[in-house]
Amino acid sequence: MGFFSKISEGLKKTRANFLEAVDGLLKGHAKIDEELFEELEEILIMCDVGMTTASSICEELRKQVKEQKVTDPDKIKEMMQEIIAEMLSNTEGLKLNTKPSVILIIGVNGVGKTTTIGKLAALLKAEGKKVILGAADTFRAAAIDQLGIWAERAGVDMVKHNEGSDPGAVVYDTIAAAKSRGADVIICDTAGRLHNKKNLMDELAKISRIISRELPDSDVETLLVLDATTGQNAVNQAREFKNTANITGIVLTKLDGTARGGVVISIANELKVPVKFIGVGERIDDLQPFDPKAFAKAMFENTMEFN
Ligand code: GDP
Numbered sequence: 525m526g527f528f529s530k531i532s533e534g535l536k537k538t539r540a541n542f543l544e545a546v547d548g549l550l551k552g553h554a555k556i557d558e559e560l561f562e563e564l565e566e567i568l569i570m571c572d573v574g575m576t577t578a579s580s581i582c583e584e585l586r587k588q589v590k591e592q593k594v595t596d597p598d599k600i601k602e603m604m605q606e607i608i609a610e611m612l613s614n615t616e617g618l619k620l621n622t623k624p625s626v627i628l629i630i631g632v633n634g635v636g637k638t639t640t641i642g643k644l645a646a647l648l649k650a651e652g653k654k655v656i657l658g659a660a661d662t663f664r665a666a667a668i669d670q671l672g673i674w675a676e677r678a679g680v681d682m683v684k685h686n687e688g689s690d691p692g693a694v695v696y697d698t699i700a701a702a703k704s705r706g707a708d709v710i711i712c713d714t715a716g717r718l719h720n721k722k723n724l725m726d727e728l729a730k731i732s733r734i735i736s737r738e739l740p741d742s743d744v745e746t747l748l749v750l751d752a753t754t755g756q757n758a759v760n761q762a763r764e765f766k767n768t769a770n771i772t773g774i775v776l777t778k779l780d781g782t783a784r785g786g787v788v789i790s791i792a793n794e795l796k797v798p799v800k801f802i803g804v805g806e807r808i809d810d811l812q813p814f815d816p817k818a819f820a821k822a823m824f825e826n827t828m829e830f831n
């Protein structure tokens with residue numbers, strides 16, 4: 525499947541909900557009036573765009589309609605698509621210019637961290653990079669095994685210790701292995717659930733300290749993984765992590781299984797952290813670099829035919 529087909533397929537549920545409501549609304553309106561803007565705002569909120577962001581989108585829409593003297597409701601969709609694409613445009617790829625460089629994957633339990641690591645490893649390997657994984661989620665044995673399966677699938681090395689061992693020591697050993705084997709990228713898994721939140725944040729801080737001590741000049745990406753199916757909860761999680769960790773990007777997973785895809789817009793607009801990847805399925809090739817224009821287009825159009 526091509527790039528557009530995949531994002532289009534991944535956003536199927538979001539688009540179905542959103543477009544049906546927008547089309548229904550526009551059909552019932554012969555002219556553009558204040559009621560139309562208010563109902564559009566409601567629809568955006570229903571798709572998890574969030575109140576603040578929904579209101580900004582409609583504010584911009586009002587302004588453009590007025591400036592350009594638009595009277596045809598049919599033009600609204602096109603204008604919204606552009607406003608959304610613009611809102612999402614604060615994005616950038618991974619910065620991994622040093623050898624080695626590090627990607628630290630963080631987020632609460634079950635959001636898709638381990639799966640994302642497997643997909644990311646495959647993606648980077650396909651770019652010709654030598655990747656090594658660190659199994660620093662030592663909380664459960666199953667977590668280490670699961671990462672092992674992904675390492676095998678992606679065809680990359682992994683460093684692990686036993687269940688319950690010190691995650692900092694795993695990171696330390698992964699860095700040592702990366703140096704001796706000449707790896708380009710280290711990707712570290714981390715636990716999403718500990719005894720309490722302070723514990724979790726302390727552990728992440730400790731891992732970060734080890735990375736900056738052992739690799740002071742390396743590029744480090746700290747990617748926060750969020751589950752799109754949790755809607756506005758994902759935005760709240762991002763706020764909490766942002767307070768304690770130096771997040772450089774967000775990966776939004778499970779867009780394929782939800783109608784709440786509008787949460788991407790909320791995150792990009794309210795948190796000012798770039799969305800770098802989206803997850804659109806459980807398979808190894810179901811991770812896409814985030815493309816604002818393609819995303820906005822896929823919210824409004826079935827782009828399946830563009831493969
Ligand atoms: P972790 O606890 O954060 O490491 O989460 P996992 O990587 O173990 O993933 C939890 C579940 O979410 C697994 O069943 C994954 O297959 C599933 N998952 C992860 N990413 C996606 C995605 O993009 N789409 C779908 N549909 N499922 C996903």
Ligand code: MG
Pocket residue numbers: 637638639661667
């Ligand atoms: Mg995991």
